Amino acid sequence: MARKGVPEDVREEVLGRFADVGLVDDAAFAQAWVESRHTGRGLARRALGHELRTRGVDADVVAEAVEAVDPEQEERTARELVAQRLPGTRRLDPTARTRRLTGVLARKGYPAGLAFRVVREALEAEGVQTAHLPDDIPYD
Template identity: 25%
Template sequence: MTRRLVAKQNLNRNPIDVAFRFLTYRPRSESEVRRRLSRQFTMMQVDETIDKLQERGILDDSAFANFWCSNREQHRPRSKMMLNQELRSFGVSGTIAKEALNMIDDETSALNAGRRYGRRLSTADQQSFYKKMMNHLHRRGFGFLLTQKVARDIWNELSCPADSDIYGNTKEQQPKN
């Protein structure tokens, strides 16, 4: 056997090493780690490993939920409802998910998602802009009234930038008194 194969086999014999390796890619929920370890180890070994990781503060569902929500908010904004579903699918309890979601504001998230997508639609006419923007936001879990409001706000931002007047003239083009 090669040295690499022997090293890989030795790593997989210790559940704490497998858990550490699994946690190096990104923070994980207790349920994810438990599921991963249960493929290779007995339930007693899995329980001991989970307890050790929790005692050391390495495995914490609350910290994971906060990380997940802030990461999603920053990179791929979603509605509270959709984030709650994602957290629940990771095995995070409802109370922990609810606490983590308290820092999320649906309107701000929708605006962030819409602004990012709106740049791609800058050449679209108003009707297709509204349709595409609302569909985009709806796929991210936002409700109809919110998507309608955000689509209107972003259309106004893109069609009438902040440094222009209501006629679309920039400050350089505005008549001087």
Template identity: 35%
Template sequence: MRCGQITSVHRDSKQKQRYHIDLEGEYAFTVHEDILVKYNLFKGTEVDEVFYLEVIVAEEKHKAFLAALRYIGIRPRTSSQLQSYLLEKGFEAQIAEEICRRCKEQGYINDEAFAKQWVDERLRLKPRSPYMLRMELQQRGVEKSIVEDAVKGVSREAELEAARALIEKKARRLQGPPTPEEERKLLSMLMRKGFSHAIVQQIRGELRQRSDG
């Protein structure tokens, strides 16, 4: 039943913020407490077809917004990740887009801040070349212009330090200075990870200084 007068409102026994609405003595729909109050869904309120559809859409948007907040609350996300998540949860594309826009407007989602934080944390905790940082951000749906702004802030010295950190991690397993074959493997690893030719050449020189010493 979609039309009629609300004859009773029951709070859900398990989900205390959700309420079951009866129209003309029959169960009609369930809403969150926020929607209940916003639309004055109390005993005696008249519900017609148009009003019913408005309430149901509002309830679906509210449900999507709460799902978005839970998802974002685990760790920072990009707008693309959030939209994909909502679609996977079964929300319509139009609602997913609207919720993403709302989250941006309210500051819950900020791709620029996400990209900058991603680059900073990667360089500090898991050294990456600028090339790999670009790939990782693009895989998370960050726009190319935002990616470039975040990565262009990586100085040559920061890239060099990232390369050194990776080399040190691998070199710790070696017995003494690297042999020519071990050096080749270490430098190949840097190239595979997208470090520039200039950085690889500098690391080569540092490795050979270590061998000469």
């Protein structure tokens, strides 16, 4: 409304009225956003929080919404993403496969430690040597 030139007092009144009748509910929006984007796009808590903050959602509301994503569910989602992409990397050498697969997870907001662990386990399940992967990356 500010970009359209609506005076601040009018904006406050309209938004206040919307909030009174339940049309503006950041917590409900954030929760729905997190559920939709985690399930649909496989985004991790870090990426979900970033998206909500860029949309102007309050930091406390963002924190509460992203905490709803269970760490075990986040790991399962990471494993599913790697499993989907793994077949397309079979012609590549192990280092390139690792780089591609961890890159997919990184772009979706997964911590480096989780990404490397999930990729290592997926490659080992295929019988690929993973000595080239670092062992000391902490789970962020």
